[in-house]
Each structure stands twice: as structure tokens, then as C-alpha cells.
Amino acid sequence: MIRADRALEVLAPGPLATVQDLGRLGYTDLGVSRSGAADRGALRLANRLVGNSEAAAGIEITLGGLVVRLSGAATVAFTGARCQLTGHRGGWNSALSCPAGSVLSLGPPSSGLRSYLAVRGGLAVEPVLGSRSTDTLSGLGPAVLAAGRRLPIGAVAPGQPGDVDGAVDALGAGCELPAGTARLRLAPGPRADWFEPGSLGRLFDSPWQLRPDSNRIGTRLAGPALRLRPGTERAAAELPSEPTLPGALQVPPDGQPIVLGPDAPVTGGYPVVGVLPGADLGLLAQLRPGARLRFVSVPIDPRSATAARPR
Amino acid sequence: MTGWRLLPYGQSAVLVELATSSDVLPARDALVALGHPAVLAVVPAARTVLVEFDPDAVAEVDLQSLIQRCLSNPDRSATAAGPEPAVELGVRYDGADLESVAQQCGLPVPEVIRRHCAAEYTVQFCGFAPGFGYLSGLDPALRLPRLASPRPAVPAGSVAIAGEFTGVYPRSSPGGWLLLGSTDATLFDLDRRPPALLRPGTAVRLRQA
Numbered sequence: 001m002i003r004a005d006r007a008l009e010v011l012a013p014g015p016l017a018t019v020q021d022l023g024r025l026g027y028t029d030l031g032v033s034r035s036g037a038a039d040r041g042a043l044r045l046a047n048r049l050v051g052n053s054e055a056a057a058g059i060e061i062t063l064g065g066l067v068v069r070l071s072g073a074a075t076v077a078f079t080g081a082r083c084q085l086t087g088h089r090g091g092w093n094s095a096l097s098c099p100a101g102s103v104l105s106l107g108p109p110s111s112g113l114r115s116y117l118a119v120r121g122g123l124a125v126e127p128v129l130g131s132r133s134t135d136t137l138s139g140l141g142p143a144v145l146a147a148g149r150r151l152p153i154g155a156v157a158p159g160q161p162g163d164v165d166g167a168v169d170a171l172g173a174g175c176e177l178p179a180g181t182a183r184l185r186l187a188p189g190p191r192a193d194w195f196e197p198g199s200l201g202r203l204f205d206s207p208w209q210l211r212p213d214s215n216r217i218g219t220r221l222a223g224p225a226l227r228l229r230p231g232t233e234r235a236a237a238e239l240p241s242e243p244t245l246p247g248a249l250q251v252p253p254d255g256q257p258i259v260l261g262p263d264a265p266v267t268g269g270y271p272v273v274g275v276l277p278g279a280d281l282g283l284l285a286q287l288r289p290g291a292r293l294r295f296v297s298v299p300i301d302p303r304s305a306t307a308a309r310p311r
Numbered sequence: 312m313t314g315w316r317l318l319p320y321g322q323s324a325v326l327v328e329l330a331t332s333s334d335v336l337p338a339r340d341a342l343v344a345l346g347h348p349a350v351l352a353v354v355p356a357a358r359t360v361l362v363e364f365d366p367d368a369v370a371e372v373d374l375q376s377l378i379q380r381c382l383s384n385p386d387r388s389a390t391a392a393g394p395e396p397a398v399e400l401g402v403r404y405d406g407a408d409l410e411s412v413a414q415q416c417g418l419p420v421p422e423v424i425r426r427h428c429a430a431e432y433t434v435q436f437c438g439f440a441p442g443f444g445y446l447s448g449l450d451p452a453l454r455l456p457r458l459a460s461p462r463p464a465v466p467a468g469s470v471a472i473a474g475e476f477t478g479v480y481p482r483s484s485p486g487g488w489l490l491l492g493s494t495d496a497t498l499f500d501l502d503r504r505p506p507a508l509l510r511p512g513t514a515v516r517l518r519q520a
Contacts, residue, residue: 025351025352026352027441027506028352028354029352029353029354029355029436029437029510029511030437030441030442030505030506030507030510031437031438031439031440031441031442031443031444031507032441033441128501129501129506138440138441140441140501187319187321187322188319188321189319189320189321190318190319190320190326190328190359191318192319240332240356240357240358240474241356241357241436241438241439241445242326242356242357242358242359242361243326243354243355243356243359243360243361243436243438244361245320245321245323245324245361245363247321248320248321265438265439265440266354266437266438267354267356267357267436267438267439272320274321275319275320275321275322275324276321277321277322277323278322278323298322300319300321300322300371
């Protein structure tokens with residue numbers, strides 16, 4: 001057994017760093033958001049690399065800048081948006097064996113937005129409602145990371161895979177962003193038929209740009225205003241709150257859509273025109289403010305249970 | 312249930328739109344009682360219920376027929392467990408919007424308080440914040456639109472109204488509802504199981520403190 005009193009100390013958090021696992025599930029009917037890693041695939045990969053359960057808690061790093069010190073020897077992995085790493089000669093998407101006292105420091109990412117740090121044993125902060133994720137909207141879970149914060153590292157469970165030093169992502173599943181305009185799939189939402197046909201056309205024909213006020217609650221897009229069909233404005237104005245899901249594309253009265261993120265409220269009052277498949281939310285989470293994207297229309301294929309299998 | 316239709320919600324959820332808000336909780340109960348392993352969550356709101364499912368485990372077309380059958384013949388035994396005891400909240404009617412609500416409704420303040428306390432409420436759904444219950448049953452004479460411009464900070468425990476609902480802010484937050492009063496009740500407590508005092512289906516009575 002590895003000593004349970006090891007910790008990872010945050011020396012600098014960068015622009016925004018939070019503890020995230022795969023989310024706080026099962027409490028949506030009490031008004032509790034799902035939270036969890038914005039790029040779930042990247043967190044899962046980081047955990048696999050160090051021999052953790054995919055659901056273990058790690059750090060979600062926004063735009064690099066994180067500096068941590070390890071109080072004891074530990075195996076870590078970085079995935080997601082690739083940053084310059086100082087403090088270890090190893091690289092991205094691989095298990096790094098680090099001696100006690102190691103200081104690991106990230107520069108800004110060369111592309112992408114969110115990087116993930118997993119540590120063998122997981123971050124053993126106190127779970128809240130079954131999850132160690134920070135909910136930036138409600139404040140549930142651990143506080144947003146600040147310099148000086150000590151995060152305990154969990155004990156390696158019996159039966160967990162053994163030596164993982166040097167494990168690499170042999171499948172190359174680490175996120176590599178497409179150059180240029182990203183393409184995201186969009187399936188029909190419940191109120192798609194409230195929008196004028198021209199606006200639905202523009203939703204798919206126009207490039208959209210990420211606005212700088214995007215965050216874990218919602219990714220805000222700028223582009224041609226999406227307008228309601230005549231006769232549906234009143235219904236939209238009076239739409240009572242509907243349940244929402246991360247990936248839902250809701251359209252406020254200004255016509256500029258917002259993709260709901262992991263920390264979005266579980267109900268919302270704006271019409272939802274479309275919904276991104278779960279498998280595309282990781283790519284969205286890697287787009288920076290100013291990035292361009294296009295939506296590709298995908299049907300809901302009721303016969304195919306694998307049309308949008310989350311990877 | 313008087314009527315419903317199924318609306319698309321991407322590739323791993325279906326939105327059930329009910330004809331009336333009073334059908335929402337029976338529909339939610341019936342869908343929960345299904346206990347289908349591919350159904351991951353059933354989330355009620357004002358007039359709709361979201362059914363999240365695992366698209367690897369069930370085809371959407373099969374899930375849709377399942378929902379249709381379930382709502383046509385709801386399992387009555389599912390709700391036979393009996394209602395939970397009603398929650399009673401003591402309310403001090405000291406809210407910043409009490410006078411303005413009385414004026415807009417054309418009622419004296421004591422009559423606003425009497426009507427607000429006399430109603431029998433049910434938590435229809437939770438949203439906005441952890442433990443924020445939307446209580447249906449508000450007296451029609453008290454139905455007013457929310458503030459045009461939300462307050463940046465509403466104190467925790469504020470008892471407020473908006474549209475057809477009344478509710479209590481579990482913690483300090485921005486908010487656009489009209490403030491009638493306040494309560495000392497703890498709406499959301501992580502050390503309590505379940506953490507929310509008000510959950511979908513909970514009956515609520517208000518008493519002037």
C-alpha cells in the first residue's frame with residue numbers, strides 16, 4: 001500500500017483549475033447540476049494511463065498555467081490540450097513517475113483549452129453527493145483551486161493495475177484538435193419547429209464563433225440571429241421551465257445560441273433548437289473563445305442504438 | 312393523463328410534453344415506476360418530463376413505444392406507497408415586494424398574506440439551484456410576472472412568487488422573483504438524506520410566523 005497522506009499542493013492554479021470527476025449524477029430532480037469534466041474523454045484517458053478507475057477525480061486545467069508540487073512519490077498523467085511541461089522530461093498522454101518533491105509546471109496550451117491531470121490513486125477530496133466535482137454555478141464540491149491548496153492523493157486500491165510507469169496512449173486517442181473550423185454534430189431539439197426555416201438553414205450553413213463569456217455553465221456563440229417563426233414568439237416568451245441536458249443548444253431572445261455546459265442549471269426557460277451528441281461535447285470543451293465552428297445536422301435515427309455512441 | 316406528445320431531445324433523451332401541469336407528477340411517477348434499466352434519469356419540470364436513456368441499451372423507437380404504453384396505462388400501484396407527510400414552513404411576511412404585490416393584485420397586504428398561506432402547495436419540480444422547489448397551487452389572484460430586472464442578490468430563505476409558482480431561495484443568489492417574506496427553514500443540507508427538504512411531489516403548507 002502507498003501511504004495515504006501524500007498530497008498534491010497547488011502552487012499556482014493558472015486562469016481556472018477545478019477538481020473534476022465524471023459528475024454528480026442522480027440528483028438532477030433536486031435541482032443539482034451534473035458537473036464533471038467538460039472533456040470527459042480526456043479525463044478518462046488520464047485516469048486509464050495511471051491505472052485508475054476512469055471515474056477518479058483529477059484536475060481540469062483551463063488555458064494551462066498550473067503549477068503543482070507532489071509531497072510524495074506519485075505517478076501522474078496529463079491529457080487534453082497539450083502544454084509545455086516543466087519538471088519532468090516525459091510528455092503528454094503518458095504515465096509519468098515523479099519522485100517526492102517534484103514540481104510540475106505547465107505553460108499555455110499550444111492548441112485547445114482544457115488539460116487534465118490524473119494522479120495514481122485519484123484526488124481524495126471529500127465527495128459531495130457522490131462526486132468530487134466542483135460545480136462552478138452552485139458552489140457544490142471542492143472550491144475552485146487556489147495557490148496553497150493541498151489535495152490529498154488516494155490510496156491505491158487492492159486489485160488496481162500494478163506498475164504503470166511509462167504507459168503511453170498507444171491508440172493515439174489523446175485529443176488532437178482539427179485545424180481551422182471545428183465541425184460538431186447537432187440532432188433535433190424539442191423546439192426546432194418553432195424557428196423560421198431560414199434561421200434553421202443559417203444554423204447549419206453559417207460559421208459560429210465562440211464568445212469570450214463562455215464558461216463551464218454555457219458556451220456562448222456569435223453568428224446570425226436565429227429567429228422564431230411568426231406565431232411562436234408568444235409561446236417562446238411564455239415557455240415554462242423545461243428540463244435540460246448538457247449539449248442542449250438553447251436560444252435566448254437575442255437569437256445568439258448557448259450550448260449548455262456541465263454546470264448548467266437542470267431546467268431552463270429558453271427554447272432548445274438542437275442537442276449535441278455526448279460524444280461531441282469533448283471537442284466543444286477544447287474550443288477557445290474566438291474559435292470557429294459549424295454544425296452538421298444529424299437525424300435521430302430511432303432504429304440505430306449506436307448512432308451517437310459516446311466514446 | 313389527459314394527453315401528451317413526445318418531442319426529440321438529441322440522441323439520448325426524449326421530452327414528454329403533458330397537456331396540463333397537473334399531469335407532470337403522475338407522468339414522472341409512472342415513468343420512474345417502469346424501472347427500465349436503460350432509463351438513466353426522469354426529470355420533471357413545469358409542463359414537461361425529460362427521459363434520459365442509454366442509446367447503447369435501447370433504441371429510441373422502442374423507448375418511445377415503452378413511454379406511450381406506460382403513460383396510457385400508468386401503474387397505479389406505483390403511487391400506492393402513500394404520500395409523504397406535508398412540510399410546514401413558517402413564513403415572516405417581511406419581503407421587499409410585499410407592498411408592490413398587494414398594489415399590483417389590487418388586494419390589501421393582509422389579504423395577500425392570507426391567500427398565500429391558505430393554498431395547498433405541491434413541489435412540482437426543482438431547478439434554478441440545488442433544493443429550489445417550484446411549488447404549484449398558488450392562488451390565481453397572486454400570479455404576477457417576475458421582475459423585469461433581477462436582483463443581483465436575494466437573501467437565503469426568501470419566500471417569493473413568480474407566475475404560477477411560489478418558492479424559497481435555498482441560499483443567497485441573484486433572482487427575479489417577487490419577495491413576499493422569509494423562512495428560517497434549511498432548504499438544502501448536504502448532511503441530510505435526501506439533502507433537499509422540498510422534492511418533486513412533496514406537499515407544502517405555509518404558516519405565518
